[in-house]
Amino acid sequence: MLKKIQQAFRERFNKEPLVIGAPGRVNLIGEHTDYNEGFVLPGAVDKRIYVAIAPNETNTVNVFASQFNESYSFSLDITGPQKGWMNYLLGVSYHIQKQGKKIGGVDLVIDGDIPVGAGMSSSAALCSGYGFALNELFQLGLSRMELAFIGQKTEHTFVGVKCGIMDQFASLHGKKGHVMKLDCRSLEYEYIPFDFPAYKIVLVNSMVSHSLAGSEYNVRRQQCEEGVAILQKHYPEIKSLRDVEPAQLLQHQAELPPVVFDRCSFIVYEKERLLAGCDALKKNDLTTFGKLMFATHEGLSKKYSVSCTELDFLAECAQHITGVAGARMMGGGFGGCTINIVQADAVDVFTKKIQAAFNGLFKITPEVYVTQIEEGTNILS
Ligand code: GAF
Numbered sequence: 001m002l003k004k005i006q007q008a009f010r011e012r013f014n015k016e017p018l019v020i021g022a023p024g025r026v027n028l029i030g031e032h033t034d035y036n037e038g039f040v041l042p043g044a045v046d047k048r049i050y051v052a053i054a055p056n057e058t059n060t061v062n063v064f065a066s067q068f069n070e071s072y073s074f075s076l077d078i079t080g081p082q083k084g085w086m087n088y089l090l091g092v093s094y095h096i097q098k099q100g101k102k103i104g105g106v107d108l109v110i111d112g113d114i115p116v117g118a119g120m121s122s123s124a125a126l127c128s129g130y131g132f133a134l135n136e137l138f139q140l141g142l143s144r145m146e147l148a149f150i151g152q153k154t155e156h157t158f159v160g161v162k163c164g165i166m167d168q169f170a171s172l173h174g175k176k177g178h179v180m181k182l183d184c185r186s187l188e189y190e191y192i193p194f195d196f197p198a199y200k201i202v203l204v205n206s207m208v209s210h211s212l213a214g215s216e217y218n219v220r221r222q223q224c225e226e227g228v229a230i231l232q233k234h235y236p237e238i239k240s241l242r243d244v245e246p247a248q249l250l251q252h253q254a255e256l257p258p259v260v261f262d263r264c265s266f267i268v269y270e271k272e273r274l275l276a277g278c279d280a281l282k283k284n285d286l287t288t289f290g291k292l293m294f295a296t297h298e299g300l301s302k303k304y305s306v307s308c309t310e311l312d313f314l315a316e317c318a319q320h321i322t323g324v325a326g327a328r329m330m331g332g333g334f335g336g337c338t339i340n341i342v343q344a345d346a347v348d349v350f351t352k353k354i355q356a357a358f359n360g361l362f363k364i365t366p367e368v369y370v371t372q373i374e375e376g377t378n379i380l381s
Contacts, residue, residue, distance in 0.1 A: 001050055004111065005017075005019060006019060006052060008052070008064070008066055009052040009054075012107075013062075015107075016054065018052070018054065018137060018381075019050060019052045019379070020050070020378070021378060022051065022126070022128040022129030023044035023045055023046070023174055023375075023376060024045050024047050024114040024122055024124075025042045025120065025121045025166075025174070026042060026043055026201055026203065026371060027040055027170070028289075029041050029292060030273075031270065031296060031330070031331070031333075032266070033164075033271060034164025034166040035184075036184075036242055037184050037242040039274045040166045040181075041192075041277065042167075042180060042182070043170065043178065043179040044170055044174020044374050044375065045174075047114040047371070048112060049112040049129045050110065050129070051129040052108065052109040052110075053106050053107070053137060054107050055104055055137060055138075056106055056107045058104070059076050059104070059105050060074070061105055062106075062108065063108045064108070065111075066109060066110065066111040067111055074086065074090060076105060078090055078093075079094055080158075081159070088123055088126045088130070089130055090158055091127070091154025091157060092127050092130050092131045092134070092150055092154050094158070095157075096142070099150075102138065103134050103138045108133075110126070117209035117210050118367075119210045119332065119337050120203070120337065121171065123159070124151055124168045124171050125377075127155075128147060128168055128172050128376075128377045131150050131151060132377045136379065145169070148165055148169045148172050149168070151168035152168050159213055160218075161213050161217060162221050166182065169182055172377045173189065173376050175376065176374050177194060177373055178191040178194060178373060179281075181274075192281055198344055198345075199325065199343055199344060200341075200342055200371075201341060201372075202339075202340045202347060202351075203338065203340070203368070203369040204318075204340060204366050204368050205337050205366050205367040206308065206310035206311050206335055206338070207310070207364050210332065210333070211334075211335075215333075216305075216334070217333075217334075220263060220304065223264075224267060227249075230252065230256055230260075231252060231264075241271075242271060246269065249268050262304070263304060265303055266299040269299060270299060273292045277292045286325045287325060289325065290324070292326070293326030293327060293339075297327065300333060301329070304333075306333030306334060307329050310358075312329075313362075314329075314338040314358065315327050315338055317354055317357050317358070318338065321350050322346060323343035323345070323346025323347075323349070323350060324342050325341040325342070327339070327341070354368070
């Protein structure tokens with residue numbers, strides 16, 4: 001991929017680029033907790049967005065996206081959203097400049113092998129890779145965390161998804177062989193080794209294209225905020241669902257609309273599961289960890305209502321295949337992948353069984369990605 005993008009850049013722009021690789025992410029447990037100021041446990045993966053870039057001494061960004069065979073140019077003076085995937089680049093350019101940082105026009109080729117719409121955060125990787133590239137090229141001095149926030153603001157203001165910070169953080173801070181326990185309130189984080197040579201992290205794509213724009217993602221966020229507003233009347237110290245204990249929620253159940261209660265209850269117990277999951281990982285106890293993953297799926301499906309028939313089928317099916325420690329839908333939901341922890345020597349049989357079962361029902365073969373946890377966004381050449 002590196003050679004391919006260098007070649008494409010030279011042919012198009014007739015000069016040598018700087019090349020950045022920005023990975024997608026998995027999240028082991030702790031879903032929809034980031035915008036509730038809780039904890040998440042993501043890792044960067046071995047699939048990336050590649051950004052080849054060089055300055056062009058103008059005020060214009062010229063982009064060629066190899067994957068879509070599309071090119072586009074925009075002025076750095078644009079201050080609002082335009083169209084499609086270009087908004088990620090527009091948003092990052094805008095928010096960097098809004099912070100008083102000076103950038104110039106660039107020529108860009110973008111390519112990648114993160115499946116789009118699979119819930120592996122290709123859009124966060126695009127923002128991270130492009131922001132990181134501008135930071136390098138123009139020596140802006142932005143930290144990785146600042147770049148993550150620029151990506152998040154881009155989602156909020158140019159794409160319309162009120163996402164949390166997990167995806168951008170993971171793409172920028174990943175560490176080979178480690179997952180990251182991020183406290184989304186204090187932004188402190190801890191690297192936890194994911195060192196299980198006998199197991200693989202296997203993603204199964206439901207083939208239902210996931211897009212959070214236009215989904216109920218923002219509605220979930222509002223429902224959580226509605227729950228907090230009601231509970232704050234009794235507990236003024238509560239700032240977000242991260243502060244709510246299960247007993248407090250249960251005590252005031254009758255005051256919450258049933259849907260809001262369900263949403264809040266998922267988040268409150270998901271925090272407990274994440275903390276228990278981190279303890280289990282540190283004790284090398286994948287059996288306990290896997291059970292927590294199954295419970296997370298149940299909650300995401302029944303209480304948080306962000307699953308779909310295909311994801312439910314994949315999670316259920318995985319439970320009955322030998323060698324699977326845990327499985328659940330991953331990420332924002334409404335499509336995308338399940339994440340499965342599978343014994344390495346059982347991966348082939350797992351793949352065949354789950355593909356055949358899924359195909360039998362939905363008449364499409366789900367793609368399967370066996371992933372490695374890798375380094376975060378970095379210069380490749
Ligand atoms: C999406 C969002 F972008 C994240 O911020 C996070 O909320 C996730 O869904 C659910 O955990 O990936």
